Amino acid sequence: MSTKKNNKIRLVDIARETGFSIKTVSRVVNNQGDVSPKTRQAIMKVVNKYNYSPNPMAATLRTRRTRTIGLVVPDFTNEFFGEVGLAIEAALRAQSYSLIVSFSGNSHEGEVRALELLSSKYVDGILLASVGTTTDAINELLKEEMPLVVFDNEPPQVATNVVLHDNINGAYVLTRHLIDHNYRSIGCVAGLQHQSSGSERLEGFLKAMEDNRLEAPASHIIVEDWTSEGGYRAMNQLLGLPRSERPRAVFISNSIMALGCYKALIQAKVRIPEEMALVSFDNLSFMESLEPPITTLSSTGHSVGEQAAKLLLATLSNEDSPPVERITIQGTIIKRRSCGCA
Numbered sequence: 565m566s567t568k569k570n571n572k573i574r575l576v577d578i579a580r581e582t583g584f585s586i587k588t589v590s591r592v593v594n595n596q597g598d599v600s601p602k603t604r605q606a607i608m609k610v611v612n613k614y615n616y617s618p619n620p621m622a623a624t625l626r627t628r629r630t631r632t633i634g635l636v637v638p639d640f641t642n643e644f645f646g647e648v649g650l651a652i653e654a655a656l657r658a659q660s661y662s663l664i665v666s667f668s669g670n671s672h673e674g675e676v677r678a679l680e681l682l683s684s685k686y687v688d689g690i691l692l693a694s695v696g697t698t699t700d701a702i703n704e705l706l707k708e709e710m711p712l713v714v715f716d717n718e719p720p721q722v723a724t725n726v727v728l729h730d731n732i733n734g735a736y737v738l739t740r741h742l743i744d745h746n747y748r749s750i751g752c753v754a755g756l757q758h759q760s761s762g763s764e765r766l767e768g769f770l771k772a773m774e775d776n777r778l779e780a781p782a783s784h785i786i787v788e789d790w791t792s793e794g795g796y797r798a799m800n801q802l803l804g805l806p807r808s809e810r811p812r813a814v815f816i817s818n819s820i821m822a823l824g825c826y827k828a829l830i831q832a833k834v835r836i837p838e839e840m841a842l843v844s845f846d847n848l849s850f851m852e853s854l855e856p857p858i859t860t861l862s863s864t865g866h867s868v869g870e871q872a873a874k875l876l877l878a879t880l881s882n883e884d885s886p887p888v889e890r891i892t893i894q895g896t897i898i899k900r901r902s903c904g905c906a
């Protein structure tokens with residue numbers, strides 16, 4: 565028989581030729597369940613012989629599953645979400661799931677539209693980098709028993725699996741590192757406070773200052789959006805203070821904002837770290853290429869994506885409702901010259 569794809573070959577034909585049950589053959593061709601390597605090898609030999617592939621439409625009708633997962637992220641211009649997306653796609657592909665990506669544009673309305681779109685596509689589950697304001701839309705999906713994992717930000721009053729940075733501890737560690745360099749006047753470029761990543765990183769900064777009996781005046785804390793432009797505006801606001809009132813060092817809430825901070829300092833001819841020391845959350849690839857390279861935390865994008873996919877797959881494979889989990893991913897400090905480290 566020809567080894568070209570033969571759509572007339574059925575599971576029952578492969579089962580008959582191999583001597584295994586249809587159920588066992590189905591597990592092998594769909595990469596599901598526990599099958600011994602010897603059995604898998606015997607079945608795949610016949611599968612490859614006839615170039616058989618399962619009919620996805622028939623499988624969808626039979627199982628009421630599409631084997632597709634929806635991913636909602638603000639965009640891929642932030643390298644962090646690219647790292648997350650790659651880790652998620654790899655984990656899902658290993659279990660024969662496909663991925664549909666929808667972009668929210670980092671807006672409430674965009675996120676609601678993305679969730680509605682994916683739900684209409686009958687995805688089996690959703691992985692969501694939330695903007696933090698779509699509690700009603702998320703809870704509506706949970707009422708419909710849509711498997712869902714949230715990452716990056718934790719919306720209030722949502723009972724679902726969550727994967728986050730350890731924002732408070734990470735901000736605390738970076739701020740404490742500046743304090744260990746004997747900086748006493750330290751500012752903070754904070755992210756949006758309606759998002760847990762923004763509020764928790766500010767909380768970690770303030771806790772480090774308080775624990776070391778240092779003041780954090782309101783004029784030294786600038787809240788901006790998570791963009792390079794936001795960082796640029798925030799640093800210019802700090803530079804607009806009288807020189808004697810400027811912070812001597814600054815904790816920046818993410819790498820993208822740090823780019824804007826660098827731009828403002830370069831334009832103002834303020835030397836880093838001689839006149840202003842910097843540390844930043846995240847460790848995107850360009851951070852080491854800045855001059856001077858910036859002290860930061862190790863990147864957690866891959867771990868966040870991997871854990872989020874793992875939680876969703878566990879939910880899909882468990883017919884009973886598993887307990888809700890909240891996983892935090894810790895980064896480790898990477899010391900570079902922006903803070904005064906040699």
